[in-house]
Amino acid sequence: MDHHESKHEKTKAALSSVLWSALLTGLKFAVGITTGSLGLISEALHSGLDFIAAAVTLYAVRIASRPADDDHPYGHGKVENLSALGETLLLVITAVWVIQEAVVRLVTGDIEINPTIWAFAVIIISLVVDVNRSAMLYRVARKHNSQALEADAAHFSTDIWSSAAVLLGLICVSCAQFVPEGTFWHDALLRADIIAALAVAALILHVSYDLGKRAINALMDGGTSSKTAEIRERLRERMPTYPVTRLRVRESGNKTYVEMEICAPKDLHVDTAHDISNAIETIVTDMYPDAEVLVHIEPGDGDCPLSRELMVRHIALSHRFSVHGYALAHTPEQGDVLFLDVELPPDLKLSQILVAVRAFETDVCKRLGIARIISHIEPDSRDFRTAQQLGLPSDASIRETVEETFRLHPEAEFRTWDILTSQDAPILLITAGISSARNVHDSHVLLKRMEDELKRKMPAFGKISIALANG
Secondary structure, eight states, X not given: OOHHHHHHHHHXXXXXXXXXXXXXXXXXXXXHHHHTOHHHHHXXXXXXXXXXXXXXXXXXXXXXXXXXXXXXXXXXXXXXXXXXXXXXXXXXXXXXXXXXXXXXXXXXXXXXXXXXXXXXXXXXXXXXXXXXXXXXXXXXXXXXXXXXXXXXXXXXXXXXXXHHHHXXXXXXXXXXTTSOTTSHHHHHHHTHHHHHHHHXXXXXXXXXXXHHHHHHHHHTTOSOHHHHHHHHHHHHHXXXXXXXXXXEXXXXXXXXXXXXXXXXXXXXXXXXXXXXXXXXXXXXXXXXXXXXXXXXXXXXXXXXXXXXXXXXXXXXXXTTXXXXXXXXXXXXXXXXXXXXXXXXXXXXXXXXXXXXXXXHHHHHHHHHOOSEEEEEEEEOTTOOOOSSOOOOOOHHHHHHHHHHHHHHXXXXXXXXXXXXXXXXXXXXXXXXXXXXXXXXXXXXXXXXXXXXXXXXXXXXOSEEEEEEOOO
């Protein structure tokens, strides 16, 4: 859903809340004054403040939808938190007035209530409206993470319970006429309306505390410890080799802002660092789609707890080449023995690279405490240069050579072939079909063997790659 559609839906929900609040406030005041019911009057005041709060919410939602600018680089979302705090203060004022009026009536004994059919009708209508309106506001608030709409929804949730309490009070007062005057039960039934008003006030104070706490936390950039813990746990699961050294989460309206520092080796290539940052951002936005994530990579040192395999890869980067095929064997005779595939430019002489490889092995053994390293030297898979410039064979010759190789390996079925022209040397791409019953290891060994055979037969290609065809 785009920004304009989200704004329209939130505004529509807030406007609906304003209109219903105005209607219920008028009905409750009229009937409350007519009957003298403190419960109804307190409900009318509650609804009146809900009307004011709904109007403030409507204004806040419109302001919060404005995009970020130079004066508000994090957007205008905090206005929703201010709106929720303002609604909380209004609710507290209402609760204090109701409690004061209830205490006065209990002390003076001034209890004159004339419940009518209209009083019951208004409360029942209010209950039906509040149930539907609260559900609608909660749905929109959760969909768009709007604290202002959530505060409005919470108000109408309290209205449901408070209206039910007032309805019970009116029923008790109506039943008092069937009980002899001067008895305990007669007096208790007459005071049920006041008790209902006190119950409404207590409920309002409880909701006000929760709303106020959340609003203040949001305004002070607090209350996000649960999100912080969730993000740390998810990153430990998905990217354990890059520990988070610092993590800050703040909320502004329906937006979540995440800033973090992660520990990575100081010799990390800039492209690799960029890929790591993107991967972390994706993990966080999968959890919180509206989040804006900023990842800062901090160069690590001896205190950066990276895995052994990752450290080996980054030591190789510092020696200007790549490695793969990491396999560590624990032997009783020699201790830890590490097997690696070292990727080097194909046109280099062995005399040029053996010294560099031995220096790399010595560095790894010294820094990681590995007893011995067995390095298998192979051409860099990213380097498509050939030892010498050779003319390409004809298309018919290429196809004949490929088909002949596949005939020698009937486990694979030849599908298609294509030639790509790179800046260094042409690349031959082949697709093959292999039985889905074969495992990954056997498939890899088979295709690698075929690639090597084709490369020996057609050395003019900088790279020959056989990929599995779809289907």
